[in-house]
Amino acid sequence: MHYTFDIERGNFADAGQASSSVKRTLKQLGVAPANIRRAVVALFEAEINAVAHAYGGTIDVDIDGSKIVMVVADQGPGIPDLDAAMQEGWSTASAKVREMGYGAGMGLPNIKKNTDDLKIDTKVGVGTTVTMTIYLA
Amino acid sequence: MAYTEPAFKHSLKINDYLCQGCTTCMRSCPTGAIRIRNGKAHVNDNKCVDCGECMKVCPHKAIYIKQDDFALIENYRYRVCLVPTTFIGQFEQKYKTKAIYACLKRIGFTHIYEVEHEVEYIVELYNKYIDQHPEINTFISPYCPAVIRLIQVRFPSLVDNIIKVRAPSELAALIMSNRLIDEGASPESIGIFYVTPCAAKIAAVKYPVSHKDTRIAGVINMDFLYNKVKLMLRDSDNDAEPVNHSLSTKDVLWPLPGGEASLFNGSHYAVDGLQNVLNFLERLEDEAVDAQGLVEMRICDQGCVGGVLAINNRFVARKRLEDRARLFDDPSRNTSRYTRYNNPEFCKWIDEQMEIPEIKPRSIYKLDDDFQEAFKMAERMKKIEKALPGVNCSACGAPSCAALAEDIVRGDANINSCIFLNRHSPDSEEIIRSIWGDHVKTRKTDNEKNNQ
Numbered sequence: 001m002h003y004t005f006d007i008e009r010g011n012f013a014d015a016g017q018a019s020s021s022v023k024r025t026l027k028q029l030g031v032a033p034a035n036i037r038r039a040v041v042a043l044f045e046a047e048i049n050a051v052a053h054a055y056g057g058t059i060d061v062d063i064d065g066s067k068i069v070m071v072v073a074d075q076g077p078g079i080p081d082l083d084a085a086m087q088e089g090w091s092t093a094s095a096k097v098r099e100m101g102y103g104a105g106m107g108l109p110n111i112k113k114n115t116d117d118l119k120i121d122t123k124v125g126v127g128t129t130v131t132m133t134i135y136l137a
Numbered sequence: 138m139a140y141t142e143p144a145f146k147h148s149l150k151i152n153d154y155l156c157q158g159c160t161t162c163m164r165s166c167p168t169g170a171i172r173i174r175n176g177k178a179h180v181n182d183n184k185c186v187d188c189g190e191c192m193k194v195c196p197h198k199a200i201y202i203k204q205d206d207f208a209l210i211e212n213y214r215y216r217v218c219l220v221p222t223t224f225i226g227q228f229e230q231k232y233k234t235k236a237i238y239a240c241l242k243r244i245g246f247t248h249i250y251e252v253e254h255e256v257e258y259i260v261e262l263y264n265k266y267i268d269q270h271p272e273i274n275t276f277i278s279p280y281c282p283a284v285i286r287l288i289q290v291r292f293p294s295l296v297d298n299i300i301k302v303r304a305p306s307e308l309a310a311l312i313m314s315n316r317l318i319d320e321g322a323s324p325e326s327i328g329i330f331y332v333t334p335c336a337a338k339i340a341a342v343k344y345p346v347s348h349k350d351t352r353i354a355g356v357i358n359m360d361f362l363y364n365k366v367k368l369m370l371r372d373s374d375n376d377a378e379p380v381n382h383s384l385s386t387k388d389v390l391w392p393l394p395g396g397e398a399s400l401f402n403g404s405h406y407a408v409d410g411l412q413n414v415l416n417f418l419e420r421l422e423d424e425a426v427d428a429q430g431l432v433e434m435r436i437c438d439q440g441c442v443g444g445v446l447a448i449n450n451r452f453v454a455r456k457r458l459e460d461r462a463r464l465f466d467d468p469s470r471n472t473s474r475y476t477r478y479n480n481p482e483f484c485k486w487i488d489e490q491m492e493i494p495e496i497k498p499r500s501i502y503k504l505d506d507d508f509q510e511a512f513k514m515a516e517r518m519k520k521i522e523k524a525l526p527g528v529n530c531s532a533c534g535a536p537s538c539a540a541l542a543e544d545i546v547r548g549d550a551n552i553n554s555c556i557f558l559n560r561h562s563p564d565s566e567e568i569i570r571s572i573w574g575d576h577v578k579t580r581k582t583d584n585e586k587n588n589q
Contacts, residue, residue, distance in 0.1 A: 001516055019423060027502035028518075029511045033294030040423045065512055137508065 155199035162191035173534035176574025186286035189445035205355035213328025226458030239377035282341035293498030310352035334444030389462035392441035404430030410438035
């Protein structure tokens, strides 16, 4: 099953629609609540990252009989130092974004914690593609 | 079908004579429990959470709440009216609380006992539970039974966040029956009748989530009792026996939003109203809010004064209850608690009685117990949803196109039920009649009439 969503820059209020929709499907499939939560938390974090940092992007979700693969691809500044970004507390978020309660530097570490496979392709000045896999069975 | 055993039983009923099949209730139901068949609303017992939203919106007064026969109280020598303070909030302040209670006695009760007498101990039980579960961050109050059921069916991953303590009405019934037994009453001679502002609390007494026995002998709908009292009430009634209150102002305010939270000393949230509760639970489930401490949740807007059986406008009732509450906290009031609370053995027994052993998740979303089968069904559902017009007209007897798609894959409906897709089919008239019954005009019924 395939789902596609658009990401709008700076629209924090509407973020979470993709994770809500994915959550519903996983509930229909009777996936264990712990795995549903991991998928939803990871997808929401990745979406918030794109909303906060990028100029827009797309979310593609594929669910098959054994796993869920979520790809969040954005057109944005890219991540100059990926190793640093994977550390808890490291963030490039603007003061404005931090004021909204985001940008604590927990995004990528949190995604890593909640996924079974995580692949990040990033190019400075072009954008970032985050591919997250969770095995359901 | 994944679920066949009826997990829940309910007190909400539909009067088929009054029901017009107008879809208003179906569209407002938060769990999608209602369908129209043969022109009447039908409730799926496994999905209904007794929130009462359908009854609030029904324009034909076709939904009602079954209550116990009032004459039942005659079977007991000690007839206790277990009344929440929501009840006195229904009356204008010119009627003294003692006058209201005098009317209840004239109707036939021997004792009046407010549920809120025990809320202080309920909060102590919350605190004990919270201390025993350091692994949990967010504790959801178990007070509103509709919230418990809503979590079971729509947010099953949150069942472990509910504090497993039974309702204050159960504790009040336990304490009151013990008090009477202390005074020499035999257990069989005590009949405790709980006055309820909503459908969910009746269901919680009759079909408790704890599966434990109750000391409540019967349930009386608040509107029924209000009418009886209102007819007898005189504002000049000053001769009434004074009420020996031991309630504090905070106790009296318990049924209002923030009522539980105000007695709780830790970090707390107070959420009321169906949509707010749904949003908050959704965010909690996604871990999008980090709510530490106690989350009080009431499914009715303005808390229990917004209950479907409360009589007055909820904002008026709230104001009246707040005004009346200020009269409590009387320095001369008897603040001593039930003496046996000093006995550790008794408290241990009470704690056991008040415990809910387990709250089971009962997801209404799961399509099948087998993952591969559920996967096939979900795929089919997505395809069907795409084929449907997406206008959510409800003419198929389901609340939305998505709901119809789900009904179809579950085998409960047919794609032909969609009148958009089916408008040119020769069977369309039959199908429309099977959903809407005979009160829908179709070409066939017109022809039959003309032939007569």
